[in-house]
Amino acid sequence: MSTLNLTLLTDLYELTMMQGYYKSNCKEVVVFDAFYRNNPCNGGYAICAGLEQIIDYIKNLHFSEDDIEYLRSLQIFEEDFLDHLRDFHFTGDIYAIPEGSIIFPREPLLKVIAPIMEAQLIETAVLNILNHQSLIATKAARVCYAANGDGVMEFGLRRAQGPDSGVYGARAAVIGGCKGTSNVLTGKLFDVPVLGTHAHSWIMSFPDEYTAFKTYASLYPSACILLVDTYDTLKSGILNAIRVFTEMRNAGIPLTYYGIRMDSGDLAYLSKIARKMLDDAGFSDAVISASNDLDEYLIENLKSQGAKINSWGVGTNLITAKDNPAFGGVYKLAAIKSEDGTFLPKIKLSENTEKVTNPGNKTVYRIYDKATGKIRADYICLATETFDTGKDLVLFDPNEPWKKTRLTGGSYTMREMLVPVFKNGTCIYPSYTVMELQEICTKEKNTIWDENKRFVNPSKIYVDLSDKLYQMKQDLLREMSVV
Amino acid sequence: MSTLNLTLLTDLYELTMMQGYYKSNCKEVVVFDAFYRNNPCNGGYAICAGLEQIIDYIKNLHFSEDDIEYLRSLQIFEEDFLDHLRDFHFTGDIYAIPEGSIIFPREPLLKVIAPIMEAQLIETAVLNILNHQSLIATKAARVCYAANGDGVMEFGLRRAQGPDSGVYGARAAVIGGCKGTSNVLTGKLFDVPVLGTHAHSWIMSFPDEYTAFKTYASLYPSACILLVDTYDTLKSGILNAIRVFTEMRNAGIPLTYYGIRMDSGDLAYLSKIARKMLDDAGFSDAVISASNDLDEYLIENLKSQGAKINSWGVGTNLITAKDNPAFGGVYKLAAIKSEDGTFLPKIKLSENTEKVTNPGNKTVYRIYDKATGKIRADYICLATETFDTGKDLVLFDPNEPWKKTRLTGGSYTMREMLVPVFKNGTCIYPSYTVMELQEICTKEKNTIWDENKRFVNPSKIYVDLSDKLYQMKQDLLREMSVV
The missing domain is CATH 3.20.140.10 (nicotinate phosphoribosyltransferase)
Incomplete structure (x- = not known):
């Protein structure tokens, strides 16, 4: 430190x-x-x-x-x-x-x-x-194996067992197969991709969700993943995201990397509905990203249930290897x-x-x-x-x-x-x-x-x-x- | 780092x-x-x-x-x-x-x-x-509660999730009640007691266990805890320890803080026999220290079975909070x-x-x-x-x-x-x-x-x-x- x-x-x-x-x-x-x-x-x-x-x-x-x-x-x-x-x-x-x-x-x-x-x-x-x-690195390899080619992002820094655990853990996670980390210091020290968009607090600091999305999209149009579960995923979040994407499309702003992130609720159920809503609105290439206590077992399970998720954010369970937090090496x-x-x-x-x-x-x-x-x-x-x-x-x-x-x-x-x-x-x-x-x-x-x-x-x-x-x-x- | x-x-x-x-x-x-x-x-x-x-x-x-x-x-x-x-x-x-x-x-x-x-x-x-x-700190408080007044030493550095996890984990463990740590850097940075004696490799690097004990005792007579399970706890280790303590007593060397450490086997059974053997040889104030995958549950259990252990070394399960390795704080x-x-x-x-x-x-x-x-x-x-x-x-x-x-x-x-x-x-x-x-x-x-x-x-x-x-x-x- x-x-x-x-x-x-x-x-x-x-x-x-x-x-x-x-x-x-x-x-x-x-x-x-x-x-x-x-x-x-x-x-x-x-x-x-x-x-x-x-x-x-x-x-x-x-x-x-x-x-x-x-x-x-x-x-x-x-x-x-x-x-x-x-x-x-x-x-x-x-x-x-x-x-x-x-x-x-x-x-x-x-x-x-x-x-x-x-x-x-x-x-x-x-x-x-x-x-x-x-x-x-082992845990990351397992999580990436479950994700079966989808991108996995490490973002457990806040739950890591101290600063080094976050910094070197993210390094190991990328070696094991994660496509990037939220950890900026790891990005700087080891030249690995850093990723991330916004938190619930971003949404809450604006008068309403639409304004929060709209502002974010105007700032980061080329990497625009909107967090849709602050108030209500289906009744509010996805609708507002589609509204903003539609406005972007109508304004001629290229939608290169865009989509939604869900951080709560039943991810299998919600992702299927979300996929349909996005597809129906003409956003079939929108990314559906998920997080919330994911690990290799849950990802494998969600996939087997047909969840329409193609990007995975994995925090606590990866950075602490929660179900097996010690490697047990001896000398x-x-x-x-x-x-x-x-x-x-x-x-x-x-x-x-x-x-x-x-x-x-x-x-x-x-x-x-x-x-x-x-x-x-x-x-x-x-x-x-x-x-x-x-x-x-x-x-x-x-x-x-x-x-x-x-x-x-x-x-x-x-x-x-x-x-x-x-x-x-x-x-x-x-x-x-x-x-x-x-x-x-x-x-x-x-x-x-x-x-x-x-x-x-x-x-x-x-x-x-x-x-x-x-x-x-x-x-x-x-x-x-x-x- | x-x-x-x-x-x-x-x-x-x-x-x-x-x-x-x-x-x-x-x-x-x-x-x-x-x-x-x-x-x-x-x-x-x-x-x-x-x-x-x-x-x-x-x-x-x-x-x-x-x-x-x-x-x-x-x-x-x-x-x-x-x-x-x-x-x-x-x-x-x-x-x-x-x-x-x-x-x-x-x-x-x-x-x-x-x-x-x-x-x-x-x-x-x-x-x-x-x-x-x-x-x-919470895990340490739990372990110390189980130890019910016996000293608990933190020594999980080698299994900690990176250097900081060991250093600041040991700091937190001492706050939570551990009487000291094996981690020398924590000792230096935070002025807390550092503790420890020797490993199996010390014993193995000598021609025999007795010579290893004897050498150790001559170097550290005032804090002489001997590790007795390298070859065979009851048939070799404790016998050699008693032999060395007896020689020290006969030579007029004050036995201030001395005893044995067991790192394998059934600690309840072995500690009861060890206590009897030490008592019979006139070493009723010899410390019996134990380690080996201990946590609050096992310590409570060993105590309820009448284990004659009065000093506990806790490693992996404390420094990683193994059964619950993330605190889950949010902001x-x-x-x-x-x-x-x-x-x-x-x-x-x-x-x-x-x-x-x-x-x-x-x-x-x-x-x-x-x-x-x-x-x-x-x-x-x-x-x-x-x-x-x-x-x-x-x-x-x-x-x-x-x-x-x-x-x-x-x-x-x-x-x-x-x-x-x-x-x-x-x-x-x-x-x-x-x-x-x-x-x-x-x-x-x-x-x-x-x-x-x-x-x-x-x-x-x-x-x-x-x-x-x-x-x-x-x-x-x-x-x-x-x-």
Whole structure:
């Protein structure tokens, strides 16, 4: 919200652990994976977003004198450690799945290989940014899927969880497929389309609805969407809108982008009547735009009922991902680099099998079916493994390893999803505009089937482990089991 | 997140309407009310928060050359209007219910009296800030109520909807009653306690759990909470913790604040066993701290099952208000000042009676029962009305006006809840520290009964209208009805 250095945007325990590592002279290089466990809203996929802001955060990571002064005031940090923080910056490597990509549960979305103090400090901010933007990009993709080609506009700023939530949420929503946002600051910061017309207060500040419409139309004739539900949609609003459109037509004013917006009432019923009234008056190209607590489920439902709406304004339910407002990404230690340069795998146990982490320095391949271009499966393996796509590949479900599938050599392609972002502390990743990311995301969404996008019980894309990784995990589980 | 001027943190339609008012030479002074319609989580009250940030926003409101350049690039604003924005600042009055107060649905929380262009522009940011912080403060009050005197720590930063959501969410959580936050930046910005110990990764980065505990205890002997569930809570974690505490005791290290934290498993079951194990080893003052998807319902439930937990770490469900992630505050035109200085009331109709707005330039009185100090009702009236608490006051439900209650003169007190914050564009409201706001909030929470705080079907406190306001509303409804 103000001039903030985000270095202290972290949990205190990251700093107490850092001091612990510092005091124990622990300078090990470690591997941390950021991943998530369940798709939002019980969906079949997610969209990752936020990498650009993570890059900015990592680039700017430093403790100001002010920060150090504050930490000193807590009386838990010693002078040598505080001194050490003065020159602190990120020196490690980061790999990530590109923004706008389709992603699946349990695969690393972002991998940090860095001295343990650095890798530990960045946990909280990395998760905060990745969780938030991936959540909203995913929700937006779902809403746009329901809208089935109609334009979806994000306009939830007033209900977002704070300014950033609105600004970066709108960014993520556009990546996920929204054609624009009402949020002017997002428009300015990220060069995305900003959209909007007027509120009920505009109508109420004039002596009557007709005068309010007339005045608006004279000011914005080329983008004239009139809000018709301030007093009574059918008996007043649409009639006044038609009157104004007719006057415009009679005056020879070109009606390029014009129509009505409804923000209350039964949108299926009202839109059908509105469509007929507009058509009968000769305004068959008038847009009917709707808002009011919309989400992907309601849009799908309204469409199935034949609602005559072709533009959707989505607020609260998108910007907060209301039915599933947390993405649940976690950041787990996966390996420690030994002196000989190899990675010693680490595992976190849990009573719940699916919560046991995948150990080791890993990467993720996406396997595409050559014939359709669609995703066949994702494949997590050790970073050192190599594959020959000319040969058969046997996939198996790591939770139910008897479930196997053989991919015939030559029938599939493999793409490494984790790409280098930072190398020895230097960013080597390009910056994309948000509209470029939206385009990337559109292509990504075409790599899965409608069956994976269905809202109810969607078909799952498997994320499998390589033989080597699976064996390593089993060996560690045996070693670690406490009896 | 970065050096941002928040003036453009607004919906585009606020600016298109502003230009509309400018072009129509509309300089009317208007009254807007911000209010909400339903208590979060079907509760009996809410807590308002965010006023300090709204004040900052209003004080800093200005269009930079950069902002104007951006608006020009949109090609919908004309040069005279853009020129006008150069000198734009807020010149109006703002009244608000103080931060940390108990609030109820449909009463104005914040009232703006300003030239229409100014009042319109600030709608989005005011709602964004008020909605977010009031939501989290309310959720925190609920969680703390369930914890029934135990300390509650906010630690949801990694799951918050972006950096601000974490930073200002933690601020609101402390106002609502949390004893501290894990969020270091919130600690620095608002001087609130920051708390935390270590993560599973700390344990996993050592050869074994005992060494990890031992190292931690030697670094932080005076605040030594050990995380016991990395491998196996009962068979490993608690045993190692007891071993380390015993060594500390034997070495004469004072055990001031120490104990364990559990982050998985059945917390009721595990905490009872843990309590017994710690007690048996002579550590009956060891803290048992718990986390893992906690919220007010689970905490209440664990307590009712006799869980031996006395410190609660609450993350995702608090910082996102997961079961109710939007507050739903709205901002509605209520009156327009006429040339003679009186206020012409305005009303927005709706098919839903409860959604019809309350017209006029209003204020809110809180009526306390003199004998108990508890709130009897809130009372919305015209700003010009005066009352004599020596006389009887008849209250009635505005939706069911036949439901009446008579308060005997002398048995009640009245307090005006809306207090002046800005006068002619100048802030006249003091700044409170977050810990002062927490204290205010604690007192406020004591003005309602347990029956109002119950999570299931809480008893409602009425928000009534004065006779004059009720009549004004009925008159307007009659005038406006479209037949």
